[in-house]
Each structure stands twice: as structure tokens, then as C-alpha cells.
Amino acid sequence: MADTPLKNTDYNSPHFPTWCPGCGNFGIWTGLKNAFAELGWKPSDVLVVYGIGCSGNMSSFVKAYGFHGLHGRALPVAIGAKLANKDLHVVVIGGDGDGYGEGGNHFLHALRGNVDITYIVHDNQVYGLTKGQMAPTTEVGEVTSSTPEGVIDQPIDPVALAIAAGGSFVAQAFSGDTPQLTQLIIEAIKHPGFSHLNVLQPCVTFNHHNTFAWFYRRVYKLESVNHDFSNKAEAFARALEWGEKIPTGILYREIRPTWEAKEKELAGLPLVQRPLDTINISQTLQSLT
Amino acid sequence: MKPTVNRFTWKIGGAAGDGIMVTGAILHKYCTRAGLWAVDYSEYPSLIRGGHNTQVVQVDEEQIFTHDQGNEILVALNEETVRLHAKEISPGGAIIHDPDRLVINDAMLADRKDIQLIPVPLVKLALENKGKDLMRNTVALGATLGLLDAPLRLIEEIFTDTFKAKGDAVVNENIAICRAGYDYVRQNHPEPFPWKIEPRRNDPRMVITGNDAITLGLIQGGLKLYAAYPMTPASSILTNLAEMASTYDLVAKHVEDEIAAVNVAIGASFAGIRAACGTSGGGFSLMVEGLGLAAMSETPLVIINAQRPGPATGLPTWTEQGDLRFILHAAQGDFPRIVIAPGDTEQAFYETARALNLAEQFHLPVIILTDKYLAEGHWSTPVYDQKKVLVERGGFAAAHEQASKEWYGRYEDTPSGVTPRPVPGKPGGVFIANSDEHDVFGFASETAENRLIQANKRARKLDSALKAMPPRLVWWGEPNADLTFVTWGSTTYACREAIRKLATMGIHANVLQVLYLWPFPADELKAELGKMKKSVLVEGNQSAQLHGLIKQLCGRSCDHEKLKYDGRPFWPEELVALAKEIL
């Protein structure tokens, strides 16, 4: 804990974001820094792993340890870092193309594995950085630069997918509601296990369908309907909502042991603190004679 | 006639699922404990039941490196074994078979009249001694030892050591079944066999595969996390480490695919531990982008690539050295990497441990390049000296340098190219590891000046690393030879075996092994090539990948070239014949 309370601006880097004015990424950036400040984490207490996309460009705008990896591959880097140092706070930032398209396999398996990291996905239903192609979340019929005659494929429903695949914490937020987003980031981080937070993030440049106004008219808070997030069937039904009504808040939560807790070899000191000068393989060498 | 003592080749053949590999491993261990040297190798198709599997164990009183094509004892569990391998049997050699299961006729022997048939009721004896059907292999092992007039005492010790964890009953059952085969042969085939075993007294030796040696090199070298997705012939590194994880305090993680494997290893290494991943060519293809990520973010990384014949799924369970150029050039852009190709299990052990040091000290990827032959073959070898393995940590930022800073210049230019790195979680200055080109703090930067500074800094690390490397060329045999085999990787074994055989014929040949394929020892190699009387390049691929490199980087070539890419390792006999032809 720092002596003086930390502020949102303590996590600013010398570089101001290069996102388009009005981009939904600003809200997520603010929410993330708010959450760090509320949690009292110093910049050196946390590792943020970023994917590649407009979202991943946040790597140059946040003061914290960072790893800006490959397109779609942020999750395995984060998992490796967490296993090496289970005391480290690890948060992952990525886009919907990054995480649900290119890196979809890692997402599926991270949900199963339940390593204690937090995954925040900037879901703008489009590819931003590569200038407006179809994303796995783009709605059927949408015209994008890679689908000039309209999207044919059904969109992925990220939160329903996460619940079905065994996610232990699945939540959705809207980047236009920073206070709720901040609280959800904090809840996600506090969850012991893999937490998935899908953030609806308008892309003002390439997505003229899912705009701020479009979302404002549709989002509602799950608390307002007394949603029971321990009920998987109910959570799944809510997760499927899209179109007229879109839920925000915690959809599903279940406490089950993390991967780290179940892996015997990780009991005790984090791997990074274990000595390397006492290793002695003589017993195994002997067994081979 | 006096029998040949302590020099023979034994082969067993059967279908997949017949459990033949365990039998050969036990015979290998027997001979090693008997103070002899041995090698063994298995050939098997990529399926679980049926097909044709063989295992060969070759034994000698002198250190040997590769098995020959011929053999003296063939244990045939099915007809195919006889049809395929009877022709390889030396005159006077024997076929052990179960007459209740396999009747051998002249046609199957292709008119060989100089082979003895040793019928042993393998299954019947196994069942009579309360064993299962599959224990017929243990009967065959006993029969082999009976034929070779070898003492049973040693095999009893081996069964005791191997099975004591499973209880006395299992130990005794194995001993009884083995003895049944032994006694049967002594009683029913008492005539002296032209080959025999006489135990010798020697320092203890191990029986080990290349993958086992790599596993131990990783462990003794301080590995704390291994991430992999199973792929022959690399899989046993993962399963070995998984089995030994609790003994040696490390994590072996079977991840969803090879892309995850390389990225998990990078993440773990970034966070400060020694991490590695391993695969074969197909999986390495998936790791390629990650290889570049390790280079760009300057994160230490060790990758093991155990080759098999490609392209695509190729010949999954066979051997080849066809990935060399791919490994040297894999991933977009120019960046430093180190590529080490061990030529025997000892090098596999020591160089793997060294790879962890080099990667950590110089912040770059190091690739250990092996193949199915080295990965899965067994060799008897002197017990490794673990004290020779030094975990030399390095490349980390000192706490006091980091403490007072807000941002740490992780990619600051330095004369050596190596910039000390903090690990995440350490208090003080932070930084970004970035797959985008970046400035000193890791912020994305696209200026021309910065690009050059960073690219040159990365490249310089390879020159610095040179000082920490052992000699990149390794000589085997005596200098001033009439013929030098120039080779790399596991083919070094066949070349060493060939020069051993050539020496007995009065021909002086030696071997030059390129141990470090990158950075390529061009100057040294050029000088050596200039001194050779005659040279022949030997490697296991179609396009002479090493030879091409030599021509390109040394401006010279070897006088002759011998390539093999049929999935089989080189036979020493073919290299001997080649040497005779050249000289």
C-alpha cells in the first residue's frame, strides 16, 4: 500500500492515447486506472498483458509493468507469468478480434483452467486497428470492408460462450458507464480464478451500428432485475440477450479452486523465489545405471 | 570354434502393442550393468496396434555409437519379422520364436540355411509361471540370456530395482518367467552358441535417451516451467518432466497448443524464471511467431525441436535432419538466435543446461535441435557429472538501480547489447516488453533512428554471447586423417561408429561435428576445411542443408556428399563403404 492514496493519474504514462476522439477505449482506460487506484496497487505491483489491436495500444498509455505480446496471444503470456509468480497481479487487455478470433483457443482453455488472472476484452464488434473488417462479434448482415455484401457468419456471444466453457467469473460492462465498469473491474480482479469481463466498447470510426447511443438505449444493470449470478441456467439465459436488451454486471460467478491451488508444485514459495543452486539430480542419474 | 565374446546385435520384431520396447530396454540395461557398452533403437509406425515394430540392441566391449544393420539373434513374434529381417542375420545366428504361434518355413527364410531356429514356447512358459500373454517377451529375454550363456544374477537385480515399488510378487514373477525361458534354452538347445556374454568390471554407466538427457539438463540447469503440446518425438520430455515435477520442484504444463506453449514459456521467463518449451517441426511451425516475440521483447527462451521427416505430418515416428534451414530462418525479420545441435546424449545434457544460461544472460532465444534418432534411441554412457553444470544467472537489474526510478530503461543501448532487466513485481521503475518496435522504456516507437539503435543493440548480443560459448566445432578421432566426415546432430553418432570400424581396417578417418549451427562458426570451419585431406559431408536431409550453409558462409565445400532422407538413421556400414570408395 502506498502512503498517500493513489489516484487515477498515477497510472498515466508520458504518452497520451492515440485513439480516435470519442473512442470507447478511453472509458476502459479510465476504469482500469480507477480500479488500480482503488485497489491501492503501485504501478510496479501489477503486470498488464496486452494483445494487438487498438485495445492493445493501451500498452503505451498505462504506467505499470506491461507486456504487449502478439495478436491473439496475450492470455498464454499472462498465464505463464502468473504461474512463475503467483503473487503477481496479472490483468489482460485485448480486443474481440484478438481474443475471440485469433486467440479463441486460448480463451476456451483459460476458462477451463481457472488461473487467477483477469481478462478484459474491448468488444467493439469490429476490427479497429486494421481499419474496419468483420470481427467474430459483428452482427449478421453488417457491411464491413471485408464483407461488402454483409456478414454471413453468426456472431459469437462472448459471455454465453464463457459460461458454457466453464468460466468461473463472467461479467459484462459498457464503456459508457465508467463507475459501473470500474466496480466490475475490481470485482473481476478480486475473483479468485479466471475472470472474464466483456466490455461493450463503441468504435466511433468503423462501427456506425453499435454506437454509444445504440448501447445507451439497450443496456440494463443486472442488479436491477435481482439477477442471481450463482444460477448458471439463469446466467446463461441472460448472457444470450442481445438486440433489444443487453445485460451489464456479473452474469455468473462460482468459486472453485484455481489452477495454481490445485497444482501441487506451486504450493509454497512462488517459482520465481525458489533457489536454483540446490538442485541435485544424482538420485535420477543413479536410477539410470 | 571359440565364441565371439561381448559383441552381438539382438533384434526383436512384432506388432505395435506387443510391448517389445520394454524388453530391449531391459536387455540394454543388463549389458550395461555387465560392464559393456550398448545402443538401442526402435522403429515403429505411427499407430497403436498392429503394424511392424522392431527394436535392436547392439552390444560391444568398446564404446559404440550406432547399431549395424545385421544381427545375431532375432526374436520373431510374428511372421513379418522373419520375412523382413531373416536376411540380416549373420551366419550361425539364431531366430527365437514361439512354435505354438509361429511356424517358420524355408520360404520365409529366403533359403538361408545358416540360421539356427530356436523354438521356445514363449506364451506357454509365461502362462505356466502365472504371467500374462505379453510376458512372453520376458521369456524371450530369458531365452536370449540362455543362448548367450549370460549369468542370470544380474537380471534378477534389474527386476528387483525396476519393479520393487510394485511389490515382491511382481519382482518374483518376472524373475521366474525370465528363468523359465533361460532354463528352457539351456536344456533344449545345449549346443554352444557362437556369441556369448562375459560380464566385465567397470565404472557404473547409465542407459539414457537424448530426451532423457535433455530433461535432466533442463532440471539441473534450473528450469522451473516447461510448456508443451505432445508431438513425437519430443513428447517424452514433457512426460518425463511431468513425472519428475514434484521431485524437482517445477511445473510441466500440457497446454492447448504449441502457440500457447511458446507464449506461456515467454510469459514465465519474462516473470523471472527459467522456462522452456519443446516440440517437433509441426509444432515448431506454430511457435514461429512466438520465437520472434522472444527476440523482440528480449525475453530469454529455450525451445527444443526434435525433428522428424516433413513436410506436414510427414513420417511421425521416423528420423530426419530436414529442419535445419527452417530453424535458422524461422520468423519474420532479422534477430539473434542460438541454435545448438547435440550429437550425443552427453552433449544433449550439458548443452541444454548451457542453453538456459545463454538465453538468460543474453536475453535471446536458444534452440536445441535434435531428431527422433537421438531423442528416442538409448545409449550407455558414463554417469554425467552434474557438478559441471553451473547455473549462471545473469541479465537482471539490481534492486537499487531500479528502486529510485519511475520508468526503467530496459532497452537502453549498451556496448554488449544486453540491458539488465527487472522482473515484474519488483518495486521501482516499470517498463513495457513490446512486440512492436520500441524505445528504451518499451513504448512503441516508429522513428528511423530508434529502429536502428534497437535492431543493432539486439544484434550485438550475439557477438557478446560468443564469448560464453564452448568451441562450436567438435572433433572426434585423431587429427590428420585421410578422410574427414563433416556432419551435425545425431548423424555424428553414425560417423563416429564408422571411423571406429574404419580404424580396425587400417583406415584413418575422423569426424568434424558442427555443434553450434548458429552463430555459424564460418571462419573456424573454413580454416579446418582447408586442412582436410579429403572430406565428405554427411547429413540426414534431401537438400544438403548444412553443406549449402558451408558453401554460402565459408566459400568452400566438402569433396563428397552423402545424404539420407528415407526416415532411417545412417548405417555405419554405408559410411564405411563410402569411405573405402572415396579412398
Ligand SMILES: Cc1ncc(C[n+]2csc(CCOP(=O)(O)OP(=O)(O)O)c2C)c(N)n1
Ligand atoms: C498474426 C497477426 N495477424 C493479423 C494481424 C493484424 N491485426 C492487428 S490488430 C487486428 C485486429 C484488431 O481487431 P480487434 O482485436 O478487435 O482489436 P481492436 O483494434 O478493434 O481493438 C489484426 C487483424 C497481426 N498483428 N498479427
Ligand code: SF4
Ligand atoms: S478505430 Fe475504433 S477502436 Fe480504434 S481507436 Fe478509433 S474508434 Fe477506437
